[in-house]
Amino acid sequence: MTTKSALSRLRAQLARQHNDDSWTDVAVISALMDEIAGDRPDGTAVAIEARQYRRTRYTFPHSPELRNALDMTSDD
Numbered sequence: 001m002t003t004k005s006a007l008s009r010l011r012a013q014l015a016r017q018h019n020d021d022s023w024t025d026v027a028v029i030s031a032l033m034d035e036i037a038g039d040r041p042d043g044t045a046v047a048i049e050a051r052q053y054r055r056t057r058y059t060f061p062h063s064p065e066l067r068n069a070l071d072m073t074s075d076d
Contacts, residue, residue: 021052021056021058021062022062022063024048024049024052024058024060024062025060025061025062025063025066027048028045028048028049028060028061029045031044031045031048032045
């Protein structure tokens with residue numbers, strides 16, 4: 001496999017992930033955890049969400065299961 005074809009495959013894989021809102025849920029949660037731990041600056045999760053919103057109109061959380069889980073915790 002040539003370098004050009006390898007880069008082309010990698011670019012295609014990344015494009016699919018950037019348009020997959022379920023992966024963005026994971027990225028936002030990971031960024032929130034890093035913000036809490038002090039490993040990333042505040043606002044990183046918001047920036048990730050905003051970038052994905054411009055691409056796909058994503059809103060956190062995208063996953064219905066995650067949305068239900070977060071809704072259950074907010075009632076307590």
